[in-house]
Amino acid sequence: MIQKMVLRGGGQHGGGQSMRRTRISFAVLAALGMALTTGVHAQSLETQAAMGTAAPTESTVINLINLLVKRGVLTQQNANDLVSQAQAEAAQAKAAAARPAVPVVANAPTQPGDVAVPYVPQVVRDQIRDQVKQEVVAQAKAENWAQPNTFPDWVSRIKIDGDMRIRDEFHFFSPRNVTGLTDFAQINRNGGFDFNPNTNNALPPTLNTTQDRSNLFSVRARLGVTAQITDNLQTGIQLASGNDDDPVSTTQLLGGGFDKKDIWLNKAYVKYSPTSWVSITAGRFDNPFFSSDLLFDPDLEFDGFAANFSHALPAAPDITLFGTLGAFPVQYSDDNFPSNSIDKAGSDTKWLFAGQFGAEWKINEQNRLKGAIAYYDFQNSRGELSSPCALFLGATSCSTDNDAPANMQKGNTVIALRNIVQDPNATPGGTPDTQLFGLAYNYRLFDAKLEWDTKLMDRYKLRLDGEFVRNLSYDANKAFQATSTPVNNFNNANSSGTTVTQADYRSGGNGFMFKATLGEPDTYEKGQWNFSIAYKYLQPDAVLDAFTDSDFHLGGTNAKGYVLGAQYAVARDAWLSARYLSAREVYGPPLSIDVLQLELNARF
Structure with missing residues (x-):
C-alpha cells in the first residue's frame, strides 16, 4: 500500500518565484516517488520468489539505490537503510495482498490546486530538500529574487544625503x-x-x-x-x-x-x-x-x-x-x-x-x-x-x-x-x-x-x-x-x-x-x-x-x-x-x- 502526501499549491499567491520553486520540488519528488513505488512492487515480487510463490526478478529500487550511491547522492549507510525499509514495506504489501485492495489516500485533495504526491522515505526527502535548496538558491541569486528588497552591489556603496x-x-x-x-x-x-579728490569726486x-x-x-x-x-x-x-x-x-x-x-x-x-x-x-x-x-x-x-x-x-x-x-x-x-x-x-x-x-x-x-x-x-x-x-x-x-x-x-x-x-x-x-x-x-x-x-x-x-x-x-x-x-x-x-x-x-x-x-x-x-x-x-x-x-x-x-x-x-x-x-x-x-x-x- 502506497501512502501519499498532499502538497497545497500556492494558487496565485507568491507570484512567479513561488511557482518556480514548486515546479522544481514537484518534479524531483514525483520522479523519485514513481521509482520507489515501482521498486516496492518489484521487491515484493522478489520476496514472493524467495518463498517459492513467484519467479525471481531483479529489484529496480535496489538498482536505483546503487546508482545513487555511485553518483555520490547517497551514502552506503543511507542505501542500506533504504533497502531495509523497502523490504519491510514489501512484507507489509504481501500481508495486505490477501485482503481486498481499497485505495487509501491520506489527506486527499479537497481544494483546487492540491497535488497528491506518493510517500517518500525521510532520508530521501532530506536529500531532495538539500538538493532543491541549492538549486533554488543558485537560481534566486542569478535572477536577483532571493532578496527582493536589496539592490545591486554598487547601490549599497552609494550614500545620498x-x-x-x-x-x-x-x-x-x-x-x-x-x-x-x-x-x-x-x-x-x-x-x-x-582716492584723489582732484581726479575723482565720487565716494568710495x-x-x-x-x-x-x-x-x-x-x-x-x-x-x-x-x-x-x-x-x-x-x-x-x-x-x-x-x-x-x-x-x-x-x-x-x-x-x-x-x-x-x-x-x-x-x-x-x-x-x-x-x-x-x-x-x-x-x-x-x-x-x-x-x-x-x-x-x-x-x-x-x-x-x-x-x-x-x-x-x-x-x-x-x-x-x-x-x-x-x-x-x-x-x-x-x-x-x-x-x-x-x-x-x-x-x-x-x-x-x-x-x-x-x-x-x-x-x-x-x-x-x-x-x-x-x-x-x-x-x-x-x-x-x-x-x-x-x-x-x-x-x-x-x-x-x-x-x-x-x-x-x-x-x-x-x-x-x-x-x-x-x-x-x-x-x-x-x-x-x-x-x-x-x-x-x-x-x-x-x-x-x-x-x-x-x-x-x-x-x-x-x-x-x-x-x-x-x-x-x-x-x-x-x-x-x-x-x-x-x-x-x-x-x-x-x-x-x-x-x-x-x-x-x-x-x-x-x-x-x-x-x-x-x-x-x-x-x-x-x-x-x-x-x-x-x-x-x-x-x-x-x-x-x-x-x-x-x-x-x-x-x-x-x-x-x-x-x-x-x-x-x-x-x-x-x-x-x-x-x-x-x-x-x-x-x-x-x-x-x-x-x-x-x-x-x-x-x-x-
Missing part, C-alpha cells in the same frame, strides 16, 4: 552708528578706487551701518553623494546654493524677480583610511579641525590636504588622542600677471599650514571632556607696497597687486598696495590715486579649545564650550615701521578727520568665546530641544576676517557681544530654530549690529 534650510532674517542697526565706513573688500573686487564704496533690513527671506540647499570605493577608500561631492562664491556662506537670498538661483561645487574629495584610526583627505572637504565659529564659519570648506588620527590609549581606553595636520592653498598668484607685460611674475601662493593635537576623556557615563591646541600659519598673507608704479603711462597693474586678498569681510587692518608715481606733465595733485588694499599683518594663530559635556540632575544635558585665540604675528610697532602706513580697520581717518597716526591707532590680536548649551546639542529626533547662550570677543587682527562667522556682526572681526539660540525638533531630522545675535565694535567709532534669524531646517 542633503539638507534644506528656510530662513527669515532681520538686520537692526543702531541710529548712533558711524556712517561712511569704507568697504575695502568691494574696492578690491572692483579692481581699485581713485561704503558699508550700510544705519538702515535696518527686514524679512530677508533665504534658503540654503545642499545635496551630496558619497561613494565607498573599497573598504578603505571613499570619495564624495556636494552641491550647494549661494549668492556667490563667498567661502563662508551658502545662503541664497530669494526674490530678485523670481530669477533662477545658482548652484556651486561645495565639496569634492577623496578619503583614504589605511587603518581604522588614520585617514587622509584630499580635495575640498569639511573643516577637519576641532574649532568653533570664533575662527571659522560653520559653512567654510577647506581646499587642500588633511591627515586625521584618533586612537584610544591601550592603557586607558577611556582616553582618546586625536590630531590633524593639513596644508591648504589659500590663494594663487595670477598666471598671466602682469597681463600687459611680456615679463610675468613668478608663482606666489598663500598657504595655510596647520596642526592640532588633542584628547577626549570619557570620565563616566555623564561626563566627557574634550580639548585641543592648534597652530594655524597663514603664510604670505601680509601685503607689501609695490615698486614705483607709473599708471599714467598706461600700466594696468602694479607689482604687488597679487597681495590683495581674494576674500575679505571687515575688521582687519589693511594697507595701500600701490606706490603710484606722479605724472610730471600733470598739475600737482592731478595724478589719479587708484588703490588696492592688502592686509597689514601676517596671521600665525595659536588656538586652544575646551568642551565639557555633563548632565544636570542626571537628566538634562549641558555642554560648556570655551576657546581662546592669539595672533602671534600682531605687532602694531612693526606695522607702522613698514613702507606703507596701515589704514585703521574702521576707517582711514580719526575723529578729527586727519590721517590716523600710531597714537590714534587701536587694534589687537586676541579673541575668546564662551558658550553654554542646555539640551541636546543636535536636535535630530522628534521632541528634542536646546537653549544656548554665548559671548564672543574678537579684536580686529586676532584672526583673518575673511573666514570667521558671517552672521555675528554681519561678518568679520572687531566685534564683541552675545548670541541667544533655541531649537526644537518638530519631527525626525526636522527642527525649528531661532537666534538673536547682538554685537558691537571693540575699537573705533560706534557700530552696533543685531541680527534675528528664524529658521526651519530639514535633512535626509
Whole structure:
C-alpha cells in the first residue's frame, strides 16, 4: 500500500518565484516517488520468489539505490537503510495482498490546486530538500529574487544625503552708528578706487551701518553623494546654493524677480583610511579641525590636504588622542600677471599650514571632556607696497597687486598696495590715486579649545564650550615701521578727520568665546530641544576676517557681544530654530549690529 502526501499549491499567491520553486520540488519528488513505488512492487515480487510463490526478478529500487550511491547522492549507510525499509514495506504489501485492495489516500485533495504526491522515505526527502535548496538558491541569486528588497552591489556603496534650510532674517542697526565706513573688500573686487579728490569726486564704496533690513527671506540647499570605493577608500561631492562664491556662506537670498538661483561645487574629495584610526583627505572637504565659529564659519570648506588620527590609549581606553595636520592653498598668484607685460611674475601662493593635537576623556557615563591646541600659519598673507608704479603711462597693474586678498569681510587692518608715481606733465595733485588694499599683518594663530559635556540632575544635558585665540604675528610697532602706513580697520581717518597716526591707532590680536548649551546639542529626533547662550570677543587682527562667522556682526572681526539660540525638533531630522545675535565694535567709532534669524531646517 502506497501512502501519499498532499502538497497545497500556492494558487496565485507568491507570484512567479513561488511557482518556480514548486515546479522544481514537484518534479524531483514525483520522479523519485514513481521509482520507489515501482521498486516496492518489484521487491515484493522478489520476496514472493524467495518463498517459492513467484519467479525471481531483479529489484529496480535496489538498482536505483546503487546508482545513487555511485553518483555520490547517497551514502552506503543511507542505501542500506533504504533497502531495509523497502523490504519491510514489501512484507507489509504481501500481508495486505490477501485482503481486498481499497485505495487509501491520506489527506486527499479537497481544494483546487492540491497535488497528491506518493510517500517518500525521510532520508530521501532530506536529500531532495538539500538538493532543491541549492538549486533554488543558485537560481534566486542569478535572477536577483532571493532578496527582493536589496539592490545591486554598487547601490549599497552609494550614500545620498542633503539638507534644506528656510530662513527669515532681520538686520537692526543702531541710529548712533558711524556712517561712511569704507568697504575695502568691494574696492578690491572692483579692481581699485581713485582716492584723489582732484581726479575723482565720487565716494568710495561704503558699508550700510544705519538702515535696518527686514524679512530677508533665504534658503540654503545642499545635496551630496558619497561613494565607498573599497573598504578603505571613499570619495564624495556636494552641491550647494549661494549668492556667490563667498567661502563662508551658502545662503541664497530669494526674490530678485523670481530669477533662477545658482548652484556651486561645495565639496569634492577623496578619503583614504589605511587603518581604522588614520585617514587622509584630499580635495575640498569639511573643516577637519576641532574649532568653533570664533575662527571659522560653520559653512567654510577647506581646499587642500588633511591627515586625521584618533586612537584610544591601550592603557586607558577611556582616553582618546586625536590630531590633524593639513596644508591648504589659500590663494594663487595670477598666471598671466602682469597681463600687459611680456615679463610675468613668478608663482606666489598663500598657504595655510596647520596642526592640532588633542584628547577626549570619557570620565563616566555623564561626563566627557574634550580639548585641543592648534597652530594655524597663514603664510604670505601680509601685503607689501609695490615698486614705483607709473599708471599714467598706461600700466594696468602694479607689482604687488597679487597681495590683495581674494576674500575679505571687515575688521582687519589693511594697507595701500600701490606706490603710484606722479605724472610730471600733470598739475600737482592731478595724478589719479587708484588703490588696492592688502592686509597689514601676517596671521600665525595659536588656538586652544575646551568642551565639557555633563548632565544636570542626571537628566538634562549641558555642554560648556570655551576657546581662546592669539595672533602671534600682531605687532602694531612693526606695522607702522613698514613702507606703507596701515589704514585703521574702521576707517582711514580719526575723529578729527586727519590721517590716523600710531597714537590714534587701536587694534589687537586676541579673541575668546564662551558658550553654554542646555539640551541636546543636535536636535535630530522628534521632541528634542536646546537653549544656548554665548559671548564672543574678537579684536580686529586676532584672526583673518575673511573666514570667521558671517552672521555675528554681519561678518568679520572687531566685534564683541552675545548670541541667544533655541531649537526644537518638530519631527525626525526636522527642527525649528531661532537666534538673536547682538554685537558691537571693540575699537573705533560706534557700530552696533543685531541680527534675528528664524529658521526651519530639514535633512535626509
